[in-house]
Amino acid sequence: MRIGELAARAGTTARALRYYESRGLLPARRDEHGHRTYEERDLRLLRQIRTLQDFGFDLEETRPFVECLRAGHPEGDSCPASLVVYRRKLDELDALIGELAAVRAKVGEQLARAEAARDGLAAEALVPGGPEPVCELGG
Template structure:
């Protein structure tokens, strides 16, 4: 298939495919007239990249998964390098969650302190329902 068809089937742009090619993540073969040619394996690679990007991986983090697929594994995360990327990403997320939890706790403490120190709102002594003052 040509680049336009691959982009359409993958739900991306030809520009993105050329960029992936420039990074070595995607390898185009050339037809006799110079057109880029791709196959179903390339679509599988793209879907792996997109899946990983959708869940927060940087583009360079997808390389071990692509390499794993190219090595003949049916899944891109079956290789040790891919598993290591998963472990690293989980550690990053755990650290981020810990920072967020700490920040949330500090904000909750500040709010509680501020609420207890705040002057109570003045109460209205008069009600004007049904009468004019």
């Protein structure tokens, strides 16, 4: 199997595969013409990489999984190093989700406050000399 076919079967591009090879992640043998050749097991490795990338893993973080598979283990996460990456990723996700939730809350508050201010001004404009609410400058 050559690079184009492997890429297509994994739903990615030849360029990506060359990049993975340049990172030492997915080396290839060469045929008599210098073309890269791959085997079925390489498809397995590549799918492992793609799956983890879809989860937001950095390419480097997929390395333990790939090496685990290449070492003959049944799954990419059959090795301790992979579990370490899982746990670290979970921590990162929890931290990130927490930060984003806090930001979301603050932005929501800001929006609510700004809309209230806008409505307050609108009401004031509609009713001149009306009930100026909690403004210590008014009076």
